């Protein structure tokens with residue numbers, strides 16, 4: 001009957017809070033016996049979110065819009081395009097809203113556009129008023145196509161859909177990433193969109209050194225903080241789950257480290273996986289989220305040099 005349900009010593013299976021003062025000790029324990037405890041924690045995340053529906057992804061009209069048949073978009077959090085006509089699936093793109101530290105829809109995680117979904121991708125950019133695109137894969141990796149070259153090769157204006165015109169205003173190549181400035185125009189309205197393209201992150205893995213990635217994430221965060229009046233930042237890799245989820249984890253942990261006395265990496269990945277499958281895809285990526293906090297604790301990064 002209606003007795004109060006008191007959760008005595010409820011073991012909250014959705015979070016594993018670690019106080020920053022205890023982090024080194026906890027990290028060392030997790031790493032013992034060839035990361036035996038890391039493997040156990042990561043295994044606890046395996047099925048999280050998987051009971052949610054992906055019906056839009058499975059519509060026959062949308063089958064060709066998924067780069068990988070096993071990486072689909074949960075209906076609950078998927079980004080809906082403005083349905084054009086009544087063709088079923090016209091509102092579909094393989095993309096989900098992901099929470100950040102500052103809002104429930106701070107990010108959009110999506111797959112690397114396909115030739116057939118490039119216009120949908122730019123329509124999403126327009127409709128969501130996106131100021132920044134973060135690209136975390138290369139067009140070709142180890143001889144396999146991982147993402148369409150969805151942006152112009154030079155400064156000639158291009159049509160990317162019936163009523164959207166795209167022009168690249170600037171391209172600047174740095175050692176670990178490339179920055180590109182686009183202008184997207186619809187009718188009389190033009191918007192600036194900046195792309196940060198990280199080019200040294202192997203698929204399914206982690207970068208050889210975290211420092212370039214830390215500097216990249218900080219630079220993107222600095223730019224995001226200038227566009228708080230705009231819409232979500234779009235992040236993609238090839239499937240939009242492994243490297244994409246790890247990037248969101250880095251952004252949130254770099255802020256948490258400054259603003260909180262604890263981190264909850266398990267809980268953060270749990271929350272991401274409720275929004276999009278396989279976010280932080282591999283155990284190595286899960287461990288590297290912990291390595292970031294450990295390195296910060298050990299004072300490994302000197303940000304003044306930025």
Ligand SMILES: Cc1nc(C(Cc2ccccc2)(Cc2ccc(NS(=O)(=O)O)cc2)c2noc(C)n2)no1
Nearest residue numbers: 068069070203204237238239240241242243244281
């Ligand atoms: C179809 C099919 N695609 C797959 C892939 C890639 C793949 C393709 C062919 C053989 C092995 C793996 C999809 C995939 C591709 C890339 C990434 N990495 S990401 O781009 O950083 O998100 C993550 C997942 C995958 N890898 O792990 C899981 C789970 N799915 N498996 O079957």
